[in-house]
Amino acid sequence: GILSAILRLLHPDRPLAGRSALVTAGPTHEPIDPVRYIANRSSGTQGYAIAAALAAAGADVTLVSGPTTLPDPAGMRTVRVETAHDMLEACRAALPCDIAVCTAAVADWHVAPAPQKIKKTAGAPPPVLQLAPNPDILATLSQPSPTRPGLVIGFAAETEHVVPHATAKRLRKGCDWIVANDVSPGTGIMGGTENEVCLIDATGCEHWPRLDKTQVARKLVARIATFLQTPHPNPE
Amino acid sequence: GILSAILRLLHPDRPLAGRSALVTAGPTHEPIDPVRYIANRSSGTQGYAIAAALAAAGADVTLVSGPTTLPDPAGMRTVRVETAHDMLEACRAALPCDIAVCTAAVADWHVAPAPQKIKKTAGAPPPVLQLAPNPDILATLSQPSPTRPGLVIGFAAETEHVVPHATAKRLRKGCDWIVANDVSPGTGIMGGTENEVCLIDATGCEHWPRLDKTQVARKLVARIATFLQTPHPNPE
Numbered sequence: 001g002i003l004s005a006i007l008r009l010l011h012p013d014r015p016l017a018g019r020s021a022l023v024t025a026g027p028t029h030e031p032i033d034p035v036r037y038i039a040n041r042s043s044g045t046q047g048y049a050i051a052a053a054l055a056a057a058g059a060d061v062t063l064v065s066g067p068t069t070l071p072d073p074a075g076m077r078t079v080r081v082e083t084a085h086d087m088l089e090a091c092r093a094a095l096p097c098d099i100a101v102c103t104a105a106v107a108d109w110h111v112a113p114a115p116q117k118i119k120k121t122a123g124a125p126p127p128v129l130q131l132a133p134n135p136d137i138l139a140t141l142s143q144p145s146p147t148r149p150g151l152v153i154g155f156a157a158e159t160e161h162v163v164p165h166a167t168a169k170r171l172r173k174g175c176d177w178i179v180a181n182d183v184s185p186g187t188g189i190m191g192g193t194e195n196e197v198c199l200i201d202a203t204g205c206e207h208w209p210r211l212d213k214t215q216v217a218r219k220l221v222a223r224i225a226t227f228l229q230t231p232h233p234n235p236e
Numbered sequence: 237g238i239l240s241a242i243l244r245l246l247h248p249d250r251p252l253a254g255r256s257a258l259v260t261a262g263p264t265h266e267p268i269d270p271v272r273y274i275a276n277r278s279s280g281t282q283g284y285a286i287a288a289a290l291a292a293a294g295a296d297v298t299l300v301s302g303p304t305t306l307p308d309p310a311g312m313r314t315v316r317v318e319t320a321h322d323m324l325e326a327c328r329a330a331l332p333c334d335i336a337v338c339t340a341a342v343a344d345w346h347v348a349p350a351p352q353k354i355k356k357t358a359g360a361p362p363p364v365l366q367l368a369p370n371p372d373i374l375a376t377l378s379q380p381s382p383t384r385p386g387l388v389i390g391f392a393a394e395t396e397h398v399v400p401h402a403t404a405k406r407l408r409k410g411c412d413w414i415v416a417n418d419v420s421p422g423t424g425i426m427g428g429t430e431n432e433v434c435l436i437d438a439t440g441c442e443h444w445p446r447l448d449k450t451q452v453a454r455k456l457v458a459r460i461a462t463f464l465q466t467p468h469p470n471p472e
Contacts, residue, residue: 035393041273042271157353
């Protein structure tokens, strides 16, 4: 709008002034019973860094975070959730917004949780965990709708065939960009302080050097600001 | 031995001087694939508090800890492990010892882990996680053997029928004492700072009031010291 354009003219160091952003971060935990759950190795570091960089660039940020050991960042709203289902609800509540950056490592599946702790029974075979699909938050946010963010960015954590997997994921989910990285244990990326990513859009794939996660965040936010300043068929 | 008896006479405030103790704490993580794992809600707080109380009472303590957010406590050896299998190996390496306190919430089962991240495939049914039994660390340490600790204490985290379940667990595992508690979500115990436990031995069950976890630890260590000072058929 006009107000946000004026804000950006007045504050050239805050290119996202007047814009609103939703960032998801961290893992989700899917309960198996009252004490056990399925988790993943996402620390939330990259997502929190992107939320901080968006806020530093002037955006009004809502961070929807799965369970992490990171403190709530200053200068934004942080909503804590546990499961993929709860994360989707918190994202929906944050719409409409201009930018959505889905960094969370959302569990693809949940278990129908047992109401009491599953007991190990001598002689009985181990239980089988029957999984059921979770809601797909990135695909849901990417669907054409009056509240679709103008720019939806997904993340792809892969352990093999990173670029082809992530390129296919961009088309399948319907998001605008995918930030892809290799999270194989040998890379030290999952849980680490550095990241080495490819930025994939409709025109192809750009490989960034290995950078500190805060530098990856700033570089991504600079790209977001440039994109939003450029006229697009359906920018906002 | 004579040396440890002299140490205890010289330091009445350190009733476990000359004794060695093994404490397990925290959850275990059982990998599903390179990024996903099965976890549980154990924070390690109660086990770390018991390890600290044992060290304060003069014991030489080895803490074998699953993944927690707690720092390594001062005044003891801390061995960090991830899976139940690794925890058992670290416990075996700590034998012989006089006292074993198994507070860890060891996963009963593991998954045969996939070498690459399991992909969600459109149209395909969700994967089934086939579980396999983990080694039973408490039962293994409790087995009659020349290196069996003189006092083996297990923990039972229950969500229903706490005392009957824990009493049966003591007999099944072959340990000397069980500290039982109710970890139902409503109690706030798992992940919280307080605990309300029953101490179960061959003679019955003693219900302790709700206490700070450091107080539960000190009370348990006082019981351990009294037990070891009393002659038993097979004390050491």
